[in-house]
Amino acid sequence: MADRSLELEDCGHRACGGCGPALAARLILKGAGERSIICASTGCMEVFSTPYPQTAWKVPWIHSLFQNTAAVASGVEAALKRQGRDEHVLCICGDGATFDIGVLCISGAFERGHNITYICYDNEAYMNTGIQRSGATPFDANTTTSPAGKLSHGNSRPKKDMPQILAAHGAPYVATCSIAYPNDIIRKVERAVKTDGPCYIQIHTPCCTGWGFDGAKTIELGKLAIETGLWVNFEIVNGKTEKVKKVKRKPVEEYLRAQKRFAHLFKPSVNTEEIAKIQAIADANAEKYGIDLKI
């Protein structure tokens, strides 16, 4: 069992107050432990944690580029294998690095079957460069490249289903989790690290700056995403979906109203048509994963 008092992400990093990804970093390392080597992609976490000559990482850490982390990790893993070493290799990358620009390298690394744990901290946009949309941005979210306007309701496409894409690569372990449930993150990371082969974990990491909410409410936002069915926590073990988190669902409106990125759906009047489309996404999630608690 992971030592939950272990702190391998040091204080003094430069994330916004209430940053979901910063919390995720701390929890990931509790699950991964000291015998870890972290490969990072360009993005908020890299920037807030390693302004030269300071670093927040108490485990070995390497950043190369935005889109090659899985390939760098392949090389680290191969070297460790050849040298007979025992460290475990983890990637910690943003959703832009994972869903968009890094897909080639991730797909290659998973197909080759390297023993790595790839973790995507999903804040649902390119935050480091100023809140541009990514393939992980939810339907209708307002970002600087998917702005709501006279002819637009925000991001016009639904979120890409990365966990299923990686499960289809034959990954032995795929899981989603959320900073709203810290122990779940620790447990899932620990399990991935102990699983042979390439594992994928996607962590919902609300970003107060990019989504437009008070940094004191990060956990609350994470909970709401789960409780509305817009984010589902599950595990896929050897291709079989297991351990889905069940909820007594709330209407998506509660989640949407809490964030400025969806404010256009409520101004000047409530856009029931668009909100219904988002509700349909939650309903489809509920159906697909069977998340509704039957009481």
Added chain:
Amino acid sequence: MKKILEGSHAIAEAVRLVKPEVISAYPITPQTHIVERLAEMVADGDLDSEYICVESEFSALSACLGASAAGSRVYSATSSQGLLFMAEVCFNVAGMRQPVVMSIANRAVSAPLSIWNDQQDSICLRDSGWIQLYAEDVQETLDLHLIAYRVAEDHKVLLPVFVCFDGFIISHTYEPVDIPDEKDVKAYLPAYVPVNKLDADDPLSMGMYATPEYYMEFRYENDQAMTRSLDVFKQAGKEFKDLFGRDYSELIEEYRLSDAKIAIIAMGSVCGTIKDAIDVMRAQGREVGLLKIRAYRPFPAEDIKKALSGIKKIGVLEKNISLGSRMKGAVGLEIKDALDDSSVSVLSYVAGLGGRDIRIEDVIKMTDAIEAGNGDCFFGLREELI
């Protein structure tokens, strides 16, 4: 041991002798025979390396970076489109001071698509921070790989190296080569000792971002290391000569140059043709010689200046084109800078692009042009197509 080997297989032999712990590469003509042969060696147990068979060049060099950062000696090979696909990683590897050695089978860059030789690909990456060595024949290509690891891994240097050789002309040509003894190579090239590496017992962060207060000094250090590599190469070349008998103690090579009035300058396999042309011209009483450049980065400017002292007419045969530049060739500019003497005529001749043959007659014609003071032009164009 002397063997008749295809260039690519001679390179694979060099890699076998160097024993990289991790190899990662992606096939592209005319480099393919190297990676195929290495895969065979690994499959047969003749080479104990982790061979990462990646999905792209971008991942190939990224994987080498990761393995090198973890403390392993690594190897890769590519060409043309593959090298440009790696471009972003190339800068990164050099900036992170990882001593990666990569074979470059020089090939033209698309469009139009061409699998044939020129040196545009590696020249494009001039400022990426990689040492660039150019070989004339199969033996030199093999030998430069061994020297490349010595230089790259030297703690005074810690820079990556391209070992460049002309695609097909060297990669696919059979020549007799002397394959060094494993025992001697072991003595010449001890195991790689990284200055630091990713290690849970001694954690450190690599590849952090630098604000304006820090960035410039990193580039400065890179440049300093590049400059230091000049002497490190010469020393490594000298020791190579002592052990193996072939002399690489200089980054340039002169051929009938000491008493010449006209100098031709070139890099790579065309130097062989130029030497033959010079013999023909010398027999006719023309005082012409060759200065072969073995390293484009670092550029051995001082040595070149010395070698060319007193020569007033110089022509540079360029297998690259810097489009829109007045002089046209990337090497000529460096020669002009090295000499810094307006009384000397230095002219560029862009030739052999996309694999066009350069023959002895062409070199003689070029010498006529150098003598007449006509240059900074394409050489050997088919006027009827223009």
